[in-house]
Amino acid sequence: MANQVIINTDIQKGKINKNIYGHFAEHLGRCIYEGIWVGEDSSIPNTKGIRNDVLAALQNIKVPVLRWPGGCFADEYHWKDGIGPKENRKRMVNTHWGGVVENNHFGTHEFMLLCELLECEPYICGNVGSGTVQEMSEWVEYMTFEGESPMANWRRENGREEPWKLKYFGVGNENWGCGGNMRPEYYADLYRRYQTYVRNYGNNKVYKIAGGANVDDYNWTEVLMKNAHWLMDGLSLHYYTVPGDFWLGKGSAVDFPEDEWFITMKKALHMDELITKHSTIMDKYDPQKRIGMIIDEWGTWFDVEPGTNPGFLYQQNTIRDALVAGLHFNIFHNHADRVQMTNIAQTVNVLQSMILTEGEKMILTPTYHVFDMYKVHQDAELLAVDSSFGTYELNGETLPQVTVSASKNAEGKIHVSLCNIDHQNGAEVDLELRGLNAANTKVSGTIITAETMNAHNTFEQPDTVKPTEFTGAAVANNKLAIKLPAMSVVTLVIE
Numbered sequence: 206m207a208n209q210v211i212i213n214t215d216i217q218k219g220k221i222n223k224n225i226y227g228h229f230a231e232h233l234g235r236c237i238y239e240g241i242w243v244g245e246d247s248s249i250p251n252t253k254g255i256r257n258d259v260l261a262a263l264q265n266i267k268v269p270v271l272r273w274p275g276g277c278f279a280d281e282y283h284w285k286d287g288i289g290p291k292e293n294r295k296r297m298v299n300t301h302w303g304g305v306v307e308n309n310h311f312g313t314h315e316f317m318l319l320c321e322l323l324e325c326e327p328y329i330c331g332n333v334g335s336g337t338v339q340e341m342s343e344w345v346e347y348m349t350f351e352g353e354s355p356m357a358n359w360r361r362e363n364g365r366e367e368p369w370k371l372k373y374f375g376v377g378n379e380n381w382g383c384g385g386n387m388r389p390e391y392y393a394d395l396y397r398r399y400q401t402y403v404r405n406y407g408n409n410k411v412y413k414i415a416g417g418a419n420v421d422d423y424n425w426t427e428v429l430m431k432n433a434h435w436l437m438d439g440l441s442l443h444y445y446t447v448p449g450d451f452w453l454g455k456g457s458a459v460d461f462p463e464d465e466w467f468i469t470m471k472k473a474l475h476m477d478e479l480i481t482k483h484s485t486i487m488d489k490y491d492p493q494k495r496i497g498m499i500i501d502e503w504g505t506w507f508d509v510e511p512g513t514n515p516g517f518l519y520q521q522n523t524i525r526d527a528l529v530a531g532l533h534f535n536i537f538h539n540h541a542d543r544v545q546m547t548n549i550a551q552t553v554n555v556l557q558s559m560i561l562t563e564g565e566k567m568i569l570t571p572t573y574h575v576f577d578m579y580k581v582h583q584d585a586e587l588l589a590v591d592s593s594f595g596t597y598e599l600n601g602e603t604l605p606q607v608t609v610s611a612s613k614n615a616e617g618k619i620h621v622s623l624c625n626i627d628h629q630n631g632a633e634v635d636l637e638l639r640g641l642n643a644a645n646t647k648v649s650g651t652i653i654t655a656e657t658m659n660a661h662n663t664f665e666q667p668d669t670v671k672p673t674e675f676t677g678a679a680v681a682n683n684k685l686a687i688k689l690p691a692m693s694v695v696t697l698v699i700e
């Protein structure tokens with residue numbers, strides 16, 4: 206069957222919130238420590254302790270929002286341990302992630318500095334599981350109160366005169382699991398109570414995010430919406446792409462057969478069904494779609510690299526991860542009416558990361574390059590697309606071979622992103638630009654692809670998988686004829 210796409214260039218369906226390109230950095234393994242924070246005295250070039258190479262790479266992809274400090278770590282984190290002179294900060298055990306010592310050198314001030322350097326919005330996740338209402342309330346006061354108060358004065362003593370702007374605040378993380386093993390009814394009550402004391406000081410208006418469901422726990426969404434929808438601005442959802450069994454063996458990041466490629470694509474595509482079904486429940490209580498779906502953890506989760514600490518979740522990243530990222534973005538765009546933010550897990554050295562580091566060395570992953578290629582969609586208007594695609598088949602199972610999304614930016618440029626998930630076959634796509642004469646357009650593009658399913662970048666060969674110019678689009682019969690190689694992600698620019 207032919208692959209056909211019609212882009213209705215004059216039907217705009219609303220803005221693709223740039224926060225869909227958000228990130229997540231937890232105190233886990235080598236994400237914060239080594240990956241981002243090396244300390245002022247490090248021989249690795251840094252800005253007040255934050256490594257410059259990682260900073261520059263993240264600035265390039267225009268990180269819009271960064272979630273911190275967890276994850277599971279958030280519900281064990283006590284923010285007061287992470288402020289004041291570093292030599293006095295409490296050393297604690299990171300019980301959830303590897304049992305290593307956490308010296309608290311990266312705390313609130315360091316995180317806010319990182320966000321300032323990235324010019325992104327901070328998204329802080331508070332502690333419901335093991336913290337008090339007072340502790341959460343005082344954290345918000347410490348960060349955002351302008352006048353004189355015990356917490357604001359303490360902030361000043363610690364070197365920060367002006368309050369920070371803090372928009373996004375999460376009231377706990379995975380409270381059905383590591384965040385307290387709660388029932389939704391109990392968490393809904395706690396959410397109502399804790400969020401009451403997350404105050405708006407001065408002009409700072411907090412966007413409150415309730416801890417949401419795991420995967421297809423639709424009852425969690427139902428109970429939260431029913432009992433607290435009027436008190437929340439966002440509701441989270443977590444879903445990871447795991448090819449194998451979460452506990453018995455997730456599968457290797459690099460060393461995998463073709464059926465694991467296929468199942469990875471299938472599981473990544475499952476995100477569409479999850480968003481649709483959770484949205485339907487949200488619609489019941491919030492038909493105006495005021496409340497954002499905040500998918501603040503997503504991405505691939507494989508077995509850790511052999512020989513690395515199992516609690517550090519360090520995995521390599523191949524062209525397969527690039528396809529998973531592209532598939533997710535096409536899905537998120539097409540649900541832009543409800544999905545207001547997503548945060549890939551995680552930024553550096555953990556799970557599906559953008560960046561891997563080894564001492565002073567740093568490499569960019571195929572996933573990073575997809576974020577770079579897709580950043581043109583940030584805050585652009587989603588365009589209506591009609592499509593029909595042929596199938597990608599393996600062992601009698603089928604998936605659509607191609608996915609697509611398109612947007613128009615403020616300058617009127619159209620960007621179309623296409624993923625061909627087939628690991629063996631190229632795809633020919635007929636693309637019609639309804640409302641435009643294709644013959645009068647200029648088309649260029651970028652592609653990321655590879656020769657092998659497990660192609661990846663290493664510290665020795667950092668550029669094995671990287672974007673190149675795409676030359677596979679030509680005007681034919683007033684349409685664009687596009688040739689997508691196997692295993693490829695393409696972003697076209699149409700002007």
Ligand code: AHR
Pocket residue numbers: 231275276277278378379502550551556
């Ligand atoms: O991202 C790793 C972990 O996955 C997070 O800490 C937790 O929220 C989730 O289970």
